[in-house]
Amino acid sequence: MFLEFFIWGAWFVTLGTFLSRNLGTTGFQTSLAFLTQSIGAIIAPFVIGLIADKFFSAQRILGVLHLAGAILLWIASSSTTFDGLFPVIVVYMILYMPTLALVNSISFRQMKDPSREFSSIRVLGTIGWIIAGLIIGWLGWEQANQLALTFKMASVASLILGLFSFTLPSTPPVKKGEKTSISEILGLDALRLLTHRSYLLFFLSSIAICIPLQFYYTFANQFFNEAGMKAAAGVQSLGQVSETLFMLLIPVFFIRLGVKKMLAIGMLAWVLRYVLFAYGDAGANYWMLITGIALHGICYDFFFVTGQIYTDNLAGEKFKSAAQGLVTLATYGVGMMIGAFVSGPIVDAYTIAGGHDWKTIWLIPAGIALLVTILFLLLFRDSQQNGKVIQQA
Structure with missing residues (x-):
């Protein structure tokens, strides 16, 4: 988990x-670059369903994907044009995004009670992301205009994880040797989760909330640097510090609040975060920027981690890998893909002399997130049928 998210945080932020x-890219070109994660996320469920649930052990697939990724990241570090970089990161993300579901699947398969145990393992991923950001800030790569080195750092980490993956606990395919249909081989049986009304609403909400989320992932670092924040990548790691704290508290909140309240709180945190960014600056309102960054723990953990646990509970034993791929499809795939096409043109539309009209830019995703939250609260109902949805469908 540490290495998995260190790799991502090392270059993506x-x-x-x-x-x-x-x-010298435009806002739309920048959003296209971040769109690559969505392309990978959409393909991920099919990769997982075809390989991890049917033919090969998950830890071996994880190793192969990261070894190939190490090569691509090193190539990316030498890119000098957008046209040269774009196809490289497209292929890389097609390889990387399935690994997010794989590490979750490997973790869940070793646990007796994932709702209690998973957060203590997943928190190492957050720490990995924090360390990556602190290294970038400490070495001053943003100020020295040496961000190409972030790709090389991620490449070395990917090589290490690729080799280390072959030593992980054996996680053999749960459906090996079974006669299965094409839909099962491709992981499409996980779509049966969508016949469960509450899960369908969660799935649609995941897509919708990720549209405003893409504004943060694509443009936050650029915004902080334009605002005059020093060592922005390092400061942004405060969000992962917050994430670490709330990750450890997830089991307590999960029991006391339940799925609906946790998901709703996570959505509302995004609304507040964007409002703070809209009115914050590097001067007297610097505290707003810091508070907005620190809200990341609630923004991420209460929605994404809760959603992963909720999915694992509902999926049943035989389809856990494919079901986690389905979550990746909804969030990092479809939702953020739409967000990429929305955010880039909006940022370009509010380009002004010397930068951007960030106040207006941030208020737009804040409004979208608020609308999604209201609809979710009105429509979502959760019936606790752990592990029975696919089997009964």
């Missing part, structure tokens, strides 16, 4: 700044 400064 500062990608927008790298593109605008080094390659």
Whole structure:
């Protein structure tokens, strides 16, 4: 988990700044670069359903994907044009995004009670992301315009994880040797979760909330640098510190609040975060920027981690990998893909002399997130039928 998210945080956080400064991209081109994660996320469920649930052990697939990813990240570090970089990260993300579901699947398969145990393992991923950001800030790569080195750092970490993966606990395919249909081989049986009304609403809400979320992932680092924040990538790691704290508290909140309240709180946190960014600056209102960053723990944990646990509870034993891929499809796939096409043109539309009208830009995703939250609260109903949805469908 540490290495999995160290790799991602090592280059992805500062990608927008790298593109605008080094390659002179527009907002739309920057959003296209972040769109690559959505392409990978949409393909991920099919990769997991075809390979991890049927033919090969998950830890071996994880190793192969990260070894290939190490090569691609190193190539990306030498790119000098957007046209040269884009196809490389497209292929990389097609390989990387399935690994998010794989590490979850490997973890869940070793646990007796994932709702209690998973957060203590997943928190190591958050720490990995924090360390990556602190290293970038400490070495001053943003100020020195040396962000190409972030790709090399991620490449080395990917090589290490690729080799280390082959030593992980054996996680053999649960359906090996069974006669299965094409839909099962491709992981499409996980779609049966959508016949469960509450899960369908969760799935649609996941897509909708990720539209405003993409504004943060694509443009936050660029915004902080334009605002004059020093060592922005390092400061942004405060969000992962917050994430670490709330990750450890997830079991307590999960029992006391339940799925609906946790998901809703996570959505509302995004609304507040964007409002703070809209009115914050590097001067007297610097505290607003810091508070907005620190809200990341609630924003991420209460929605994404809760959603992963909720999915694992409902999926049943035989379809856990494919079901986690389905979550990836909804969030990092469809939702953020739509968000990429929405955010880029909006940022370009509010380009002004010397930068952007960030106040207006941030209030737009705040409004979208608020609307999604209201609809979710009105419509979502959860019936606790752990592990029975696919089997009964």
